[in-house]
Amino acid sequence: MRMALLEVKNLGISFGGLKAVDNFNVSIEKGELYGLIGPNGAGKTTVFNLLTGVYQPNTGTMELDGVNLVGKSPSEICRSGIARTFQNIRLFKKLSVRDNVKVALHNDVEYSLLASIFRLPSYFSREKAMNEKSREILEVFGLEEYENSYAANLPYGKQRELEIARALATEPKLLLLDEPAAGMNPNETAELMETIKLIRDKFDITILLIEHDMKLVAGICERLTVLNFGTELASGETSEVLNDPKVITAYLGE
Amino acid sequence: MKWNKKVVVRVLAIVLSYVLITVLLRMGLLNRQYTALLVPIGVNIMLAVSLNLVTGFLGELSLGHAGFMSIGAYAGALFTLNVNMPSGISILLAMIIGGVAAAVFGFLIGVPVLRLRGDYLAIVTLAFGEIIKSVLNALSFTNGARGLSKIPSYTNYEHYTLVFVVAVITVLVISNIVDSRHGRAVCSVRDNYIAAESIGISVSRFKILAFVIGAFFAGVAGVIYAHNVGIIKPTTFDYNKSIEILVIVVLGGMGSIKGSIIAAVILTALPELLRGADDLRMLLYSIALIVMMLFNQSGIRERIKGRIESSRKQKAGE
Ligand SMILES: Nc1ncnc2c1ncn2[C@@H]1O[C@H](COP(=O)(O)OP(=O)(O)OP(=O)(O)O)[C@@H](O)[C@H]1O
Ligand SMILES: [Mg+2]
Numbered sequence: 001m002r003m004a005l006l007e008v009k010n011l012g013i014s015f016g017g018l019k020a021v022d023n024f025n026v027s028i029e030k031g032e033l034y035g036l037i038g039p040n041g042a043g044k045t046t047v048f049n050l051l052t053g054v055y056q057p058n059t060g061t062m063e064l065d066g067v068n069l070v071g072k073s074p075s076e077i078c079r080s081g082i083a084r085t086f087q088n089i090r091l092f093k094k095l096s097v098r099d100n101v102k103v104a105l106h107n108d109v110e111y112s113l114l115a116s117i118f119r120l121p122s123y124f125s126r127e128k129a130m131n132e133k134s135r136e137i138l139e140v141f142g143l144e145e146y147e148n149s150y151a152a153n154l155p156y157g158k159q160r161e162l163e164i165a166r167a168l169a170t171e172p173k174l175l176l177l178d179e180p181a182a183g184m185n186p187n188e189t190a191e192l193m194e195t196i197k198l199i200r201d202k203f204d205i206t207i208l209l210i211e212h213d214m215k216l217v218a219g220i221c222e223r224l225t226v227l228n229f230g231t232e233l234a235s236g237e238t239s240e241v242l243n244d245p246k247v248i249t250a251y252l253g254e
Numbered sequence: 255m256k257w258n259k260k261v262v263v264r265v266l267a268i269v270l271s272y273v274l275i276t277v278l279l280r281m282g283l284l285n286r287q288y289t290a291l292l293v294p295i296g297v298n299i300m301l302a303v304s305l306n307l308v309t310g311f312l313g314e315l316s317l318g319h320a321g322f323m324s325i326g327a328y329a330g331a332l333f334t335l336n337v338n339m340p341s342g343i344s345i346l347l348a349m350i351i352g353g354v355a356a357a358v359f360g361f362l363i364g365v366p367v368l369r370l371r372g373d374y375l376a377i378v379t380l381a382f383g384e385i386i387k388s389v390l391n392a393l394s395f396t397n398g399a400r401g402l403s404k405i406p407s408y409t410n411y412e413h414y415t416l417v418f419v420v421a422v423i424t425v426l427v428i429s430n431i432v433d434s435r436h437g438r439a440v441c442s443v444r445d446n447y448i449a450a451e452s453i454g455i456s457v458s459r460f461k462i463l464a465f466v467i468g469a470f471f472a473g474v475a476g477v478i479y480a481h482n483v484g485i486i487k488p489t490t491f492d493y494n495k496s497i498e499i500l501v502i503v504v505l506g507g508m509g510s511i512k513g514s515i516i517a518a519v520i521l522t523a524l525p526e527l528l529r530g531a532d533d534l535r536m537l538l539y540s541i542a543l544i545v546m547m548l549f550n551q552s553g554i555r556e557r558i559k560g561r562i563e564s565s566r567k568q569k570a571g572e
Contacts, residue, residue, distance in 0.1 A: 052452060078454035086452075092445035094509070095438065103438040104453040113463075116434035117427050123434065130435075170453050 003066075005030045005206050006174055011050060011060035020046045022230045024060070028174070033200055034208045035221030035238065039251050042227040044210045045087055048176050052084050053077040064174060079107060083172035085163040087179050087210075093152035097143060100151050100162055101134035104169035109133070137165050140199060157188045161195070168203060175199075177209040181216050193219050214252070218242060226251060268422055275414060287526060289411040293482045295522045296417040297475045300424045302502040302514040304471035307428050309500070310509035311437065312464040313444030315372070318363070318379035319472055319499050321386040324491035325359050326352030326473025327480035328396055331405045334481065345408040349420065349477045356473025357466045359386075364465035368458045383496055390488040401487030408481040417478055424471045429511050431467065440464050441509075505546055520546075 004027040011024040021043040028034045036044050049055045051062060053074040062069040064081055072080070083104075092100050109130045111122040138144045141161040146154055151162060160180055167175055180196070181189045193216055200207050211217050217224065218238060225235040226247050233251070234244045241247055275292065278284050305319045330352035334344050367378045390396045409417055431437050439460045442450040447457050480486050502521050506513030524542060528535045 054448070054451075074448075074451035075454045075456050078452060084452055086449065090446045090449035090452075092442045092449065094445055095441055099438055099441075102435070103442045103450075103455070106435055106439055107454045109435070111435065113431070113436055116436050117430050119430060126435075166449075166453060 003030075004028060005032075005065060006051075006208070007061075007063045007066075008051075009061045011047070011057050011062060013046065013050060013055055013057050013059075019230050021050065021057075021227075024227075024230075024232060026225055026235070028206060028208060030173075030206055031200070031204070032206050033196070033220055033222050034206075035217045035224040036208060036210045036227065037212070037214075037217055037224060037251070038227035038233070043230040044227055045178055046230075047227070048084060048178055048210065051077075051176065052082055078170055078172075081171075081173035082176065083167035083170045083174075084176035085160070085167055085178055085180060087182065089159050089163055091151040091159055091162060091166075093150065095151060096148055097138065097151055097154065097162060098131070098134055098147045100166050101137055101169045102130045104166045105130050105133060108169075108171060134169065137169055140168075140202065141165050141195065157184050160184070161192075164195075164199070168199060168205075171203075172205060175205050175207045177207065177211075179210055179212065181211060181213045189213060189216055192216070196220055214242070264426075272415075272418055275418065279411070279414065287529070291523055291526055292411045292414050293409055293417050293478065295519055296414075296421040297479045297482070298499070298502060298518040298522045299421050299515050300471050300475035300478070301499045302506065302518045303425055303428050303511055304468045304475070305499050306503045306506075306509065306511060306514045307432070307440075308464050308468040309503055310507075310514075311432055311444060312440050312461060314461070314464075315376040316379045316468075317376050317493060317496050317500065318381075318383035318386075319468075320491040320493065320495035321379075321383035322356040322360060322469040322472035323476035323479065323495070324386055324390060324486075324488070326356040326476030327486050327491070328390060328402065328476075329355035329473070330477030331402045331480040331486060332395070334406050334408065335402065335404070341406065341408050344406075345416070345477075345481060348408075348481070349474045352477035353470045353474040356476065357470035360466040360469025361462060364462040368461055380493060380496070383491070383493055387488045387492055390491075396488075399488065401485060401490070402480070403485045405480050405484045405486065407484055409478045410482060420474065420478065424474070425511060425515065428467070428471070432511070436460070436463065501543070505543070517546075 006026065006028040008024060008026045012022045013020055024047060026034075036047065038044055046055065050057050051069065053069070053072050053076065057070060060070075067080055069077055069080070069082075092103065095103065109126050111120070111126045114120065115123045135144055135147070138147060141164070143158060143162060143165060146158065151159065154162060160183070164177065164180065177196070181192055184192060196207065196209070197220055199205070209221070221238050223236060224238050224241045226233040226241060228250050234241050234247050242252070279289065301319060301323060305316065308314055308316045330348035333348045333351050337344060339347070363379070363382050367375055370378060391399050396402065432440070439450070439455045440463065442453075442455055443457050443460050451457055502517045503514055505521065506515070506517030525535065525539060528538050531538055
C-alpha cells in the first residue's frame with residue numbers, strides 16, 4: 001500500500017454557530033491530482049485555510065508525510081511543504097513579477113542580513129541563483145517576458161498563473177489551488193489544464209484543487225471530494241462521483 | 255551591466271554632492287543662514303529614509319519617529335556630556351550608543367504592537383512618542399523640562415564631512431537592505447501579509463527588523479541633531495516633529511529613497527528660503543507643500559518621465 005501524503009481526519013471548524021467544515025476526511029496519495037468541489041459556501045476555501053494554518057481547527061487531525069500540521073503557523077506549514085494560491089488573487093502588487101517569485105525563494109536561497117548590507121560575495125552569488133531559478137519557474141508559465149513589470153499590471157489570467165509560479169517556488173510537496181480557472185476564458189482554461197498536469201510531473205508534486213469549472217475537474221482530477229454545507233457529500237473516482245445522483249441533485253443538476 | 259550602471263550613478267551622485275557642498279562652503283558662497291542648514295538637511299535625510307523603511311516599505315504608518323530620535327539625542331548627549339574624550343571618538347561612540355538605545359526601544363515597541371495593523375498601530379506609535387516625551391520631562395537625569403544644554407558642538411557645519419558620511423551610510427545601508435531578500439520580505443508583508451505568510455515569510459520577524467533598523471538610524475540622527483543645536487528639550491521631539499518627518503516621506507513618495515532625500519533637502523531649505531517673505535512664510539510653505547503633493551499625485555511626474563523615455567527611445571532609433 002502506498003502511504004498517503006496528506007492524511008486528514010475528522011477536521012472541523014465553526015464560526016459562531018455555523019459549522020463551516022464538519023467531520024472532513026481526506027487521504028491524498030503522492031503524485032495525485034485531487035479535486036475538491038461543491039456549491040458556493042460549502043466550505044472548500046475554509047478547508048484550504050485549515051490546511052495552511054490560517055484557521056486552527058476545532059476538531060480533527062492533519063498530517064503531511066506523517067508530520068502533524070495542527071497548531072502550526074502558516075509560514076511553518078509552508079516550510080513543511082504546503083503551498084497555495086488564493087481564490088481572490090493575493091499577489092505582491094508593488095513588486096515586479098520576478099520579485100514575486102524571488103520572495104518565495106526566501107527560505108530556499110539564503111544569505112545573512114550582513115551580506116545584504118555590505119554586499120558580500122554571498123549576496124551576489126545567491127541573488128544570481130535566485131534570478132536563474134525564478135526565471136526557470138516563470139518560463140513554465142510563459143511569464144518571463146513580463147519579468148520586470150509590476151505584478152499589478154499583468155492581465156488577469158497571468159496573475160493567476162503568477163500565483164501558481166510563486167507557490168511552486170517554495171518547492172512544496174503539496175500544492176493547493178483555489179479556483180485556478182476562475183475568470184479565465186475557455187482557451188485559457190484549456191491551456192491551464194495542460195500547465196497543471198505539466199507542473200505535477202515536472203516538479204513531482206501532489207495537487208489538491210478547488211474548481212467550479214467541471215470540464216477542468218473532469219479533465220484532470222483523478223479523484224474528487226464533494227462538499228456540501230461543510231460536510232462530505234461524496235468522494236471517490238472522478239467519473240463515479242460526477243455521475244452520483246446525490247451529487248447531481250445537490251450541485252451539478254438544475 | 256545594469257548593476258554596474260547603478261553603482262556608477264550612485265558613486266557619481268555621492269561624489270558630486272560632496273564636491274558641491276565643499277565648493278560652496280570653501281568659496282564662501284553660502285552665508286551663515288545657509289551653512290546652518292547643512293547639518294539639519296543631513297539629519298532630515300536620515301530621519302526620512304529611516305521612516306520610509308517602516309512606512310513606505312513595511313507599510314506601517316508610524317507617528318512616533320521623533321520618539322526614537324529623542325532617545326538617540328538624549329542618550330548621545332548624556333554620553334558626551336559625561337565623558338572626557340577626544341571629540342572624534344566621543345561623537346562616534348555617542349552615535350553608536352544613541353542608535354542602539356533607540357533600536358532597543360524600536361524592538362520593545364515593535365514586539366507588542368505586532369498584532370496591531372493600520373490605524374491602531376499608528377495610534378500606538380503616536381502614544382509612544384508622547385510617552386517618551388513625558389518620561390523625559392519627568393526624569394531628573396534628563397534635567398526634566400529644561401532639558402540638556404551645553405551639549406558639545408561636535409556636529410556643526412564645520413563637521414559637514416562627518417555628517418555627510420553618516421548620512422550616506424544610512425542611505426546605503428537602508429537601500430541595500432531594501433534591495434535584498436530581507437527587503438523583498440519586508441515589501442511582501444506590506445503588499446499582502448497573508449500571502450507573505452503562505453510562502454513561508456515570518457511576518458513578525460520582518461516587522462521587527464524594519465522597526466529596529468528604522469529606530470536605529472532615527473537615533474543616530476538624533477545624536478547628530480543634539481550636537482548640532484546644543485540644547486535639547488522634551489518638547490523638541492513632540493508629534494509635530496514626527497509629522498514633519500512623515501510629510502517629507504509622503505512628499506518624496508512612499509517607498510522611494512531618492513524621493514525622501516530630495517524632499518528632505520527641499521523641505522528643510524524651504525522655510526529659510528521663504529524667510530524674506532516674513533508674515534507670508536507659513537502660508538507660502540503650505541502652498542508649496544500642496545503644489546508638490548499635487549505634482550506627485552496627478553501623474554504629471556509619470557507623464558514627464560514617459561515623455562523623456564519615449565524621446566530617448568526615438569533617438570536610439572527603437
Ligand atoms: N472567517 C470567517 N468567519 C465567519 N464565517 C466564515 C469565515 N470564513 C468562512 N466563513 C463561512 O464559512 C462558509 C464556507 O465558506 P468558504 O469560503 O469555505 O466557502 P467555499 O466553499 O470556498 O465557497 P465559494 O465556492 O463561494 O468560494 C461560508 O458560509 C462562509 O460565510
Ligand atoms: Mg472558496
